[in-house]
Amino acid sequence: MSRPAHPIEPSSDQITKLSSSFSKVPNLTDYAGEYMRFTWRDAWRLLDGLPGEKGYNIAHEAVDRHAAGPKADKVAIRWLGKSGDRREFTYRDLSEATSRFANALINLGVLPGERVFVLMGRLPELYVAVLGALKARCVVSPLFSAFGPEPIATRVEIGDGRVLVTTLGLYRRKVESVRAKLAGLAHVILVGDETFEDAGLHAWSALMETASASFAIAPTDPEDMALLHFTSGTTGRPKGAIHVHGAIAAHHMTGIYALDLHDDDVFWCTADPGWVTGTSYGILAPLTNGVTSVVVEAEFDAQTWYSVLQRERVNVWYTAPTAIRMMMRLGSDVVKSYDLSALRFMASVGEPLNPEAVVWGQEAFGIPFHDNWWQTETGGIMIANFAALPIKPGSMGLPLPGIAAAIVRRLKNGGVDGIDTPMVEGELALRKGWPSMMRGYLNEEERYRKCFVGDWYLTGDLAKRDSDGYFWFVGRADDVIKSAGHLIGPFEVESALMEHPAVAEAAVIGIPDPTVGEVVKAFVALKPGHEPNENLRKELLGHARKRLGPAVSPKQIDFRANLPKTRSGKIMRRLLRARELGLPEGDLSTLESDEK
Structure with a gap:
């Protein structure tokens, strides 16, 4: 190379x-x-x-x-x-x-x-x-x-x-x-x-x-x-x-x-x-x-x-x-x-x-x-x-x-x-x-x-x-979402959601779709003072679509009180995906916080 x-x-x-x-x-x-x-x-x-x-x-x-x-x-x-x-x-x-x-x-x-x-x-x-x-x-x-x-x-x-x-x-x-x-x-x-x-x-x-x-x-x-x-x-x-x-x-x-x-x-x-x-x-x-x-x-x-x-x-x-x-x-x-x-x-x-x-x-x-x-x-x-x-x-x-x-x-x-x-x-x-x-x-x-x-x-x-030599994280190779020919990194979507004043944390996964291969689904934890409801869900979907465009933005959002994390603070996207799709959850020994 x-x-x-x-x-x-x-x-x-x-x-x-x-x-x-x-x-x-x-x-x-x-x-x-x-x-x-x-x-x-x-x-x-x-x-x-x-x-x-x-x-x-x-x-x-x-x-x-x-x-x-x-x-x-x-x-x-x-x-x-x-x-x-x-x-x-x-x-x-x-x-x-x-x-x-x-x-x-x-x-x-x-x-x-x-x-x-x-x-x-x-x-x-x-x-x-x-x-x-x-x-x-x-x-x-x-x-x-x-x-x-x-x-x-x-x-x-x-x-x-x-x-x-x-x-x-x-x-x-x-x-x-x-x-x-x-x-x-x-x-x-x-x-x-x-x-x-x-x-x-x-x-x-x-x-x-x-x-x-x-x-x-x-x-x-x-x-x-x-x-x-x-x-x-x-x-x-x-x-x-x-x-x-x-x-x-x-x-x-x-x-x-x-x-x-x-x-x-x-x-x-x-x-x-x-x-x-x-x-x-x-x-x-x-x-x-x-x-x-x-x-x-x-x-x-x-x-x-x-x-x-x-x-x-x-x-x-x-x-x-x-x-x-x-x-x-x-x-x-x-x-x-x-x-x-x-x-x-x-x-x-x-x-x-x-x-x-x-x-x-x-x-x-x-x-x-x-x-x-x-x-x-x-x-x-x-x-x-x-x-x-x-x-x-x-x-x-x-x-x-x-x-x-x-x-x-x-x-x-x-x-x-x-x-x-x-x-x-x-x-x-x-x-x-x-x-x-x-x-x-x-x-x-x-x-x-x-x-x-x-x-x-x-x-x-x-x-x-980039052209200045700076590196930009996209996601783990096994976290990447493939939708309608696009490769979507979860970090970019999560960052866009977190720009909304109601969002404290976000995690994004891909879920199977018969038409486009995978669609983006987001799990969101809210800041104090914000309540999960359908209006907020629609607002977040619109916010992400405006920021990211229709090809990359999430199609679904679920609210969670907490997102599953390792004890080192990493959000466990693969656990969210496993639970969403009914797959084996794998090694959970480093799981710190969880809200099923």
Whole structure:
């Protein structure tokens, strides 16, 4: 296939004008120059590596190298409990605590390469367990604490989990009933100081008290498996995406480029570590960049979040479109009652950010939300709207330095061909070779191979690329709607519906039609103060038809109190489609909210 064109600086007459005043000079000001100059070899030089040239270990780069230097007494993690508790860990504190846990695992006979699953809410022990297990060269797999027993058992079984770290309450409610079928699960470590008669149950406090706070990380190959992140498919069992210790180079650089992290920043990623964002950017990227990371135990509440931003003087905030839309429901006046003057940069990920949400960020906060794109499989941010560059609302942005992205079409012979014409839809592809690229799906080599054609990883996402090099998300390849010869991306239709003042959220699917193949059907959740009725339905249909034209606009609209979402905030269109058509619902283990 043809080589992708290098991204270029956008022209000022084609972009949304945003404020050019910065409280700090952004890290990436010469995008075109840096894109051309960048090499991953140079990126590795920004990291230390293990002493004695013994490789690269994620925990060393994120914690120990800072604990041994001038940042030793700097706050690494500031934890805010939902009951008002507050705990701070300096880099030295975090180094000692993670060393204790690494020693505790070794004292239990846990070997390098064995899998440690972590199941709990955003407690300090979660962060210590993840980093400590990485020090011990175990493979870490964080799980959502909201998972039920079967999703937990499925993942631990697929991953051949040797250790599970959780709380006593979660163990009794969600693990105890399925533990008998997890033959390989030798140790369950329960946060707290209770004692247990079961030889396989261990109190966290007892293990930590008897373990040494000194630990020398053994030689670690950058290609050693480090993280196992599960991602759900449309059908069948979840897939375990394998990531390696060398991925830390991508976490580090994307923190600099895409999140614009500066040395003295206070950073807050709202994602749960049970989702890949909560690990890559809720734990690793801020720590490897030596900043102070805020961790909030409580779940979403807009005014509580505004209070955190104000009180902690957060500079960089990374959140999700679902949360942004929920904040939008309350309006911008609520935001303006808080002093958020410390906030310099806001970013979003999880699903495409609708244009109106970008504009609302500018209105409510005085700065826009910067959308970015990546996947569990990519391990880190691949395409982003950067701090120093203009934003095109609704766009994914530009590829990061070190990332070659292209729009391709699949050929009948199994190959692909590049699409160079601007704004022609195709599949988004990335050239292999970035450090955080998944190295496989655990025990599913054939499934992994199907993701690649030659040197290109095929993402399964449909997108377009404009003449300025910006990428525009269309939809998942299996979400695209084919109607009367038209290929309709659900995101475009959803964004048009959300421009209506009554609409809080929208999801669009295609349903079979004997004449045109498929017609567009929308599911809509309304903002407070608006009631579902036939007049509003007709008004929304007319609004969409006017905005999109008759070929693309929805032919049917159903009102829902809530739309089904994953715990990472993605609307589950395939579940809406399955229920509409009476098809198998597939894996529902990541389902967060639902209204049948």
